[in-house]
Amino acid sequence: MINLKSMTRAEMEGLMKELGEPAFRAGQIFQWLHRGAASFEEMTNLPKALREKLAGACALTVPTVERKQISRLDGTIKYLWRLSDGNCVETVLMRYHHGNTVCISSQVGCRMGCVFCASTIGGKVRNLTPAEMLDQVLFTQLDSGAEISNIVLMGIGEPLDNLETVLRFLELVNSPEGMNIGMRHISLSTCGLVEQIDKLAEYRLQLTLSVSLHAPDDETRSRIMPVNRSVGVEKLFACCRRYFETTGRRISYEYAMIDGVNDADWQADLLVRHLRGTPGHVNLIPLNDVAESPLKPSRRVRQFQERLESQGVTATVRRKLGGDIDASCGQLRRKRMEEEAE
Numbered sequence: 001m002i003n004l005k006s007m008t009r010a011e012m013e014g015l016m017k018e019l020g021e022p023a024f025r026a027g028q029i030f031q032w033l034h035r036g037a038a039s040f041e042e043m044t045n046l047p048k049a050l051r052e053k054l055a056g057a058c059a060l061t062v063p064t065v066e067r068k069q070i071s072r073l074d075g076t077i078k079y080l081w082r083l084s085d086g087n088c089v090e091t092v093l094m095r096y097h098h099g100n101t102v103c104i105s106s107q108v109g110c111r112m113g114c115v116f117c118a119s120t121i122g123g124k125v126r127n128l129t130p131a132e133m134l135d136q137v138l139f140t141q142l143d144s145g146a147e148i149s150n151i152v153l154m155g156i157g158e159p160l161d162n163l164e165t166v167l168r169f170l171e172l173v174n175s176p177e178g179m180n181i182g183m184r185h186i187s188l189s190t191c192g193l194v195e196q197i198d199k200l201a202e203y204r205l206q207l208t209l210s211v212s213l214h215a216p217d218d219e220t221r222s223r224i225m226p227v228n229r230s231v232g233v234e235k236l237f238a239c240c241r242r243y244f245e246t247t248g249r250r251i252s253y254e255y256a257m258i259d260g261v262n263d264a265d266w267q268a269d270l271l272v273r274h275l276r277g278t279p280g281h282v283n284l285i286p287l288n289d290v291a292e293s294p295l296k297p298s299r300r301v302r303q304f305q306e307r308l309e310s311q312g313v314t315a316t317v318r319r320k321l322g323g324d325i326d327a328s329c330g331q332l333r334r335k336r337m338e339e340e341a342e
Contacts, residue, residue: 061083151185
């Protein structure tokens with residue numbers, strides 16, 4: 001079956017030609033899909049014969065809400081979406097004064113193994129399709145009634161471990177005929193896959209790249225992030241400098257503050273040295289609780305921030321949202337499916 005929603009407008013025009021239909025039908029279908037049509041019967045401006053052709057040859061992805069939790073603290077909404085094959089992923093809707101942001105997943109599970117993150121527990125099951133990524137944005141907007149203005153690819157999975165799909169998703173969600181969400185309103189988070197960052201840079205997209213750094217030295221970073229063992233901090237920062245030189249886009253460095261692990265003064269100073277000469281922003285994240293992890297939140301967040309800022313590095317502390325429903329950074333997981341398997 002053809003995954004119709006993962007296709008671009010141009011690809012749909014090619015499909016229409018194969019089906020003996022005029023090219024303008026592709027535009028109609030594209031718009032229906034990006035409005036959230038759940039069946040071909042809803043596409044009332046298409047001839048019945050074409051709707052029947054499409055139903056016989058194409059599949060429509062329509063996730064179902066397995067669970068919906070709303071934070072009593074700040075109104076954050078966390079969705080557990082059940083996909084067509086029975087797998088589940090989580091998506092979070094966060095409300096800010098500048099608009100509504102949706103945090104979406106790129107994979108079912110994750111194979112990166114970061115010790116402070118619940119998303120990697122159980123490993124990677126499979127990549128999501130472009131349609132499944134788009135559905136998280138589209139159906140979150142439809143279900144919540146909140147217009148989505150910003151997207152962060154920081155949910156379950158490593159986006160650059162599914163780069164081809166992510167690039168297609170970005171093209172689709174950016175389409176003026178679709179949701180028309182601009183690249184400058186999209187952030188992509190990676191644990192630091194150097195070769196993939198270099199590939200991403202070639203596209204010169206105007207999105208914000210967020211690098212999950214979490215430690216400025218190899219010993220600490222390799223202990224909490226296995227990906228560092230094959231890359232190393234020096235190579236990662238060299239790659240980040242190349243990315244900035246190619247795209248002109250400042251990188252945001254995510255830094256989860258862990259008590260007694262990565263919050264020492266010498267680590268702040270080392271981070272400053274790594275960033276010297278290249279524009280960057282450090283986003284300090286108070287560690288969120290993960291039941292399986294012995295790591296605890298740092299008590300030195302403000303001191304660490306002040307030490308960075310005193311040496312000319314821009315550093316902010318991320319606002320915690322959805323903590324009462326396990327919707328904060330590092331807490332997303334395939335929780336419902338794990339519970340069903342017990």
